[in-house]
Each structure stands twice: as C-alpha cells, then as structure tokens.
Amino acid sequence: MLTKDFIRLTGTSLLAHKLRSFLTMLGISIGITAVVLLTSIGEGLYKFVLSEFTQFGTTLVGINPGKVTTFGMSMGVFGSVRPLTISDAEALKQLSFAKSVVPLVQGNAEVEGNGRTRRTTVYGVGSAFPETFSMKVGAGRFLPDDDPTAPRAFVVLGYKVKQELFANTNPLGQRVRIGGDRYRVIGTMEAKGQVLGFDLDDTVYIPAARGLDLFNRDSLMEIDILYKEGTNVDRVVAGIKRILKSRHGRDDVTITTQEQMLKVLGSILNVLTFAVGAIGSISLLVGGIGIITIMTISVNERTTEIGLLRALGAKQTQVLSLFLGEAIVLSAIGGAVGLLLGVGLAQLLHAMLPALPVHTPWTFVMFAEGLAITIGLVAGVLPARRAARLDPVEALRAE
Amino acid sequence: MIKLEKIHRNFQVGDQIVHALDDINIIINDGEYVSVMGPSGSGKSTLLNLLGLLDQPSSGKYYLNGGDVTELDEDRQASTRNKNIGFVFQVFHLIPRLTAAENIELPLVLAGVDEEIRKQRVNHALESMNLMERAQHKPPQLSGGQRQRVAIARATIMEPSVLLADEPTGNLDQKAGLNVIETLEQLNQHGITLIVVTHDEALGARSTRSIRMLDGRIESDNTDNKAG
Numbered sequence: 007m008l009t010k011d012f013i014r015l016t017g018t019s020l021l022a023h024k025l026r027s028f029l030t031m032l033g034i035s036i037g038i039t040a041v042v043l044l045t046s047i048g049e050g051l052y053k054f055v056l057s058e059f060t061q062f063g064t065t066l067v068g069i070n071p072g073k074v075t076t077f078g079m080s081m082g083v084f085g086s087v088r089p090l091t092i093s094d095a096e097a098l099k100q101l102s103f104a105k106s107v108v109p110l111v112q113g114n115a116e117v118e119g120n121g122r123t124r125r126t127t128v129y130g131v132g133s134a135f136p137e138t139f140s141m142k143v144g145a146g147r148f149l150p151d152d153d154p155t156a157p158r159a160f161v162v163l164g165y166k167v168k169q170e171l172f173a174n175t176n177p178l179g180q181r182v183r184i185g186g187d188r189y190r191v192i193g194t195m196e197a198k199g200q201v202l203g204f205d206l207d208d209t210v211y212i213p214a215a216r217g218l219d220l221f222n223r224d225s226l227m228e229i230d231i232l233y234k235e236g237t238n239v240d241r242v243v244a245g246i247k248r249i250l251k252s253r254h255g256r257d258d259v260t261i262t263t264q265e266q267m268l269k270v271l272g273s274i275l276n277v278l279t280f281a282v283g284a285i286g287s288i289s290l291l292v293g294g295i296g297i298i299t300i301m302t303i304s305v306n307e308r309t310t311e312i313g314l315l316r317a318l319g320a321k322q323t324q325v326l327s328l329f330l331g332e333a334i335v336l337s338a339i340g341g342a343v344g345l346l347l348g349v350g351l352a353q354l355l356h357a358m359l360p361a362l363p364v365h366t367p368w369t370f371v372m373f374a375e376g377l378a379i380t381i382g383l384v385a386g387v388l389p390a391r392r393a394a395r396l397d398p399v400e401a402l403r404a405e
Numbered sequence: 406m407i408k409l410e411k412i413h414r415n416f417q418v419g420d421q422i423v424h425a426l427d428d429i430n431i432i433i434n435d436g437e438y439v440s441v442m443g444p445s446g447s448g449k450s451t452l453l454n455l456l457g458l459l460d461q462p463s464s465g466k467y468y469l470n471g472g473d474v475t476e477l478d479e480d481r482q483a484s485t486r487n488k489n490i491g492f493v494f495q496v497f498h499l500i501p502r503l504t505a506a507e508n509i510e511l512p513l514v515l516a517g518v519d520e521e522i523r524k525q526r527v528n529h530a531l532e533s534m535n536l537m538e539r540a541q542h543k544p545p546q547l548s549g550g551q552r553q554r555v556a557i558a559r560a561t562i563m564e565p566s567v568l569l570a571d572e573p574t575g576n577l578d579q580k581a582g583l584n585v586i587e588t589l590e591q592l593n594q595h596g597i598t599l600i601v602v603t604h605d606e607a608l609g610a611r612s613t614r615s616i617r618m619l620d621g622r623i624e625s626d627n628t629d630n631k632a633g
C-alpha cells in the first residue's frame with residue numbers, strides 16, 4: 007500500500023467518527039498538556055535556582071573550619087578545631103591557580119551614621135571581595151589592600167544601608183559607627199537585590215581583621231578562593247589541603263567546590279522535574295486507556311470490514327498497520343495539540359506570575375510528542391493485533 | 406483451472422464434528438459458468454470460501470492454475486486472493502464511509518498500484534457497470550442493485566481469473582437480481598471463471614454447469630444442463 011493511501015484510509019475512518027476521535031485525542035492532549043506544563047515549571051525552577059547559584063561563577067571554592075560530619079554540619083561550630091585565620095588566607099594566596107583569596111566573617115551589628123541607626127549584616131572581608139563574588143562598587147572604591155592584620159577603619163556600604171542612613175546625600179568620607187568603633191565610608195555598592203533569599207544590599211563591608219574583633223571571634227567563618235578557569239578542581243582542592251595541613255598540622259577544614267554544589271543541586275532539581283513530569287504522566291496513562299477503549303470498540307464495529315479487506319487481499323500486516331495507524335494518528339495529533347496547550351499555558355502563567363520561572367526546552371517537547379506517539383503505539387497494539395488475527399470467514403459473517 | 410482433491414472441511418461444534426465438506430473432488434476449467442445449489446447447511450458457502458482461499462481445508466489438496474495453494478503461507482494466499490480471485494457477497498460488504506469509486510479502488514490500493522493507473526481502471530469499471538453518475542456517491546445513497554454492481558466492479562478490478570458469488574441476488578428484487586446476474590454472465594463471456602451459489606432454480610438453470618450439494622457432498626454435477 008502507498009503511504010498516501012494509508013494516510014487517506016486512516017483519515018477517513020477517524021473522520022467517520024469525529025466526536026469520538028476528538029474526545030480520544032482530548033484525553034491524550036490533556037495528558038501531554040499536564041506533562042509539558044509541569045515539566046516547564048520544574049525546568050524553570052531548575053534554571054532559576056541554578057543561575058542564582060552560578061552567578062558567582064563556577065570557579066569558586068569555599069573553605070570552612072572543621073570537617074563536615076553529615077551533610078551541611080560542620081564540627082567547627084562546636085569549637086575544638088583550629089581557627090581559620092587571616093594568615094591562613096594570606097598563605098593561600100601563594101597558590102598559583104588562585105586569582106583571588108577572600109577571608110570572610112559575618113554577623114549582625116548596629117550601624118550608626120548621619121544621625122540614624124540601622125541593624126544590618128556586617129561582612130568582614132578582604133579587598134578582593136567584589137571580583138570574587140561579582141559585586142560592583144557603585145561610588146568610591148572598595149576596601150584597599152591594606153596590611154591584613156592591621157587594616158585601616160574603612161567601610162563600604164551596601165545599597166540599602168546607604169539609602170537608609172544617607173538617603174540622597176553623599177556618604178563618601180562620612181563617619182559611621184559600628185559596634186562602638188568609628189569607620190570612614192570610602193565606597194558604596196551597586197544595588198544587587200536578593201540572592202536565594204539573602205538581601206545583599208542590606209550589608210556593610212569592613213576589613214576581615216576588624217570583623218573578627220567586632221564579633222569577638224578568633225576564626226574566620228570562611229575563606230573563598232576564585233581560581234583560574236580551566237584548572238582541574240582536584241588540583242585546586244589538593245593545593246589548598248596541602249597548605250592548610252602544613253599550617254594546622256592536620257586536615258581540619260571542609261572544602262566545598264561550586265562544582266560539587268552544582269552536582270548535588272542539579273540532581274535534586276532533576277528529581278523534582280522528573281517527579282512533577284511523572285504526575286503529569288498519570289493523566290497520559292488515562293489518555294492511553296481511552297485509545298485502547300476506542301480502538302477496541304472500533305475493531306468490534308468494523309469486524310465485517312476487516313473480513314472484507316482480507317477477502318480483497320489485505321495481508322494481516324496491512325490490517326494491523328491500518329488500525330495501529332489510527333491509534334498513532336489519534337495520539338500524535340492529540341499530543342501536538344497538548345504541546346501547544348502546554349507551552350501556551352506555561353507562557354500565560356509566566357505572563358501572569360512573572361516571579362514563577364518557566365522554561366520549556368525543545369528536548370522536552372520532542373520527548374513529550376514521542377511519548378504521545380509511543381502511547382498510541384502501545385495502546386493500539388492489542389486491538390490492532392486482534393483485528394489482524396480475525397478469521398476472515400468469521401469476520402465476514404459477523405453483524 | 407481449479408482442481409480439488411479429496412477436500413474435507415470439519416468444524417468442531419461442542420464435542421461434535423460437523424463435516425461441512427466431505428470428500429470433494431472437482432475440476433473447474435477456465436471460463437466455466439458453474440452454479441452451486443443445495444439446501445441450507447449443505448456446505449455451499451464453505452466450498453466457496455475454500456475456493457477463495459478465505460478458509461483452509463482440514464485435509465485434501467487445492468490446485469489453482471496448476472499450483473498447490475494449500476501450501477502457501479498467509480501472505481501469499483492474501484496476494485493470490487488479491488490478484489486471482491474476486492468475491493461478491495449477498496450483503497455487498499461495501500465500506501459505507503467510502504464513495505463508490507473508492508470502494509471499487511480498494512483492491513488496487515491494497516496492491517499498491519499507482520494513482521494514475523487506478524483512476525483509469527476505476528473509471529473504466531464504473532463505465533462498464535453503468536455507474537458513472539454514481540462514482541462519488543456513498544453506499545447508503547445507492548440502490549441494492551447499484552450496490553451489488555459496485556461490489557462486482559470491485560471484485561473484478563484486478564482482473565482475476567475466478568469470480569466467486571455467494572447468493573449475489575439474495576438481497577435484491579427480481580429485476581435488480583436479473584440485472585446483476587446478466588452483469589456476471591457478461592463478465593463470464595469475457596473469459597472469467599464464474600462460480601455462483603444460489604437458491605434460485607431459475608438462476609441456477611442459466612449456468613452451463615450445475616453442482617448440487619447435500620450434507621457436504623456433491624450430489625450431482627451436470628455439465629451444460631441448459632444447452633443439453
């Protein structure tokens with residue numbers, strides 16, 4: 007049989023029962039719509055979270071005091087671990103792959119200036135902080151590369167703190183008071199907004215050594231290293247370990263690479279997308295059962311027609327493919343409609359709720375349509391096989 | 406040429422075996438006009454289905470044009486049906502959603518014949534069956550006689566050597582029935598082997614050879630009962 011005739015014959019029998027064919031397609035459409043919509047949202051979230059995480063670049067390594075016992079728990083919290091010091095950070099600068107090394111300590115404190123007070127997050131950092139975390143200085147400059155153990159009392163204000171304390175007046179050169187010490191404002195940061203729920207604008211930056219004093223700590227919370235792109239991560243980790251081990255006498259730090267983080271995060275988010283897609287697939291299953299039902303009814307109704315086709319010389323495989331063809335056309339068209347609906351709804355949702363990120367990758371679209379066709383194929387096989395195996399004499403006698 | 410040798414066809418009904426065909430031996434030459442008559446249940450349809458390769462004998466040999474067709478596999482039998490055998494049924498068996506022309510075209514479609522050639526052959530068939538104006542009509546819009554002529558056009562579109570008709574006039578009034586029989590006889594005059602199962606003594610008498618069946622056996626086989 008010629009392909010064109012095959013399509014024509016399949017088409018006429020589907021068109022002979024328009025409502026029935028439409029409803030069967032609808033079943034598949036709804037299923038595909040659900041799959042596409044849900045996975046679009048899942049994938050959108052994935053992209054969103056990932057971009058939040060990678061905005062600092064992927065060549066960032068964090069070093070925290072203490073060994074991680076279970077996921078996320080650091081022994082350093084309970085003391086008994088050697089402190090991570092500013093001289094540790096200085097020593098790490100000798101690593102050839104290190105583009106920048108930033109010591110970091112953080113806490114909350116009251117900042118007083120221009121007659122106003124605001125409780126905010128205070129970061130004690132090194133001069134390489136902006137380049138390491140892709141932050142931009144708005145006015146003035148960032149903390150200078152002072153002697154790390156005795157830095158001058160300079161402060162850089164986050165956008166929100168600057169607004170709250172100084173509003174529209176120029177804060178550069180002004181004095182502020184943080185936890186009893188006086189600092190001179192030498193710069194302000196550009197607005198950054200929230201990253202993963204943290205307001206990066208409601209902050210001030212002071213030198214790390216002063217941060218340690220302010221919070222009365224002897225250990226940094228973290229040292230961050232931005233390494234040169236193209237460097238092997240294992241080499242980076244090994245280099246850091248070697249230096250710190252020789253300084254501390256044992257391996258008592260936790261090194262977290264951005265790559266590890268992404269891997270863990272990626273697999274969690276993938277599971278999420280998959281789970282959400284699986285929920286959508288349940289409705290696809292229902293659509294598939296609809297096809298089985300309709301095709302079974304169709305084979306029963308057209309028993310004499312099948313007998314006739316055999317009498318006219320149709321091979322069993324031709325009968326099989328005709329009925330299989332109908333099932334596949336139903337599911338393929340239903341799937342295509344579902345795709346349009348799914349993508350359309352996803353975009354609509356995004357237009358109405360811009361905060362909800364949606365993303366429909368082409369591979370998902372192809373996969374969903376492939377899935378629809380596969381369902382048609384699987385659902386069509388049983389009825390079509392029954393049609394092909396009918397005894398022609400019996401079939402012709404039926405009615 | 407058709408040759409049946411010691412053909413048996415048994416059906417198991419419950420724990421009983423029905424001998425629908427019981428030791429059938431016949432030879433039918435090309436171009437013959439054979440009527441098959443006999444009481445209901447005597448095995449006429451079973452014989453016809455067997456001749457048309459829709460059914461297989463329980464035992465015995467069937468030679469069509471010299472070859473043993475009982476040995477053929479499903480696909481070969483299907484293609485033999487397509488090319489060498491035409492069926493005409495009492496209830497027409499037209500596909501209601503296809504037009505007259507499309508119904509006639511079906512065997513050509515199944516055989517994968519080109520559209521150009523198909524059009525020509527279908528037009529020719531419509532013309533010779535006097536159905537030109539009905540080409541685009543669907544079966545429900547046609548009279549019984551017209552439907553059967555569409556079925557005959559479909560059965561002969563592949564130019565088969567054998568035309569099998571199982572009570573072709575059974576659902577028609579006398580006038581339409583006569584018209585259908587005359588159409589079949591015309592085809593026979595052009596060389597097709599015509600085998601007609603009928604209840605109607607008058608129609609049976611028109612054939613050149615009359616086979617009478619009883620309880621799955623051939624009771625009598627009279628050649629040329631008309632011309633004597």
Ligand SMILES: Nc1ncnc2c1ncn2[C@@H]1O[C@H](COP(=O)(O)OP(=O)(O)O)[C@@H](O)[C@H]1O
Nearest residue numbers: 416418423425444445446447448449450451452
């Ligand atoms: N599929 C079948 N199963 C059981 N018995 C059958 C079957 N087909 C035919 N028969 C029996 O075989 C005999 C001949 O049937 P058939 O050829 O249809 O007779 P006719 O066409 O002469 O009326 C009948 O007794 C019928 O009941």
Ligand SMILES: [Mg+2]
Nearest residue numbers: 449450451571
């Ligand atoms: Mg019969």
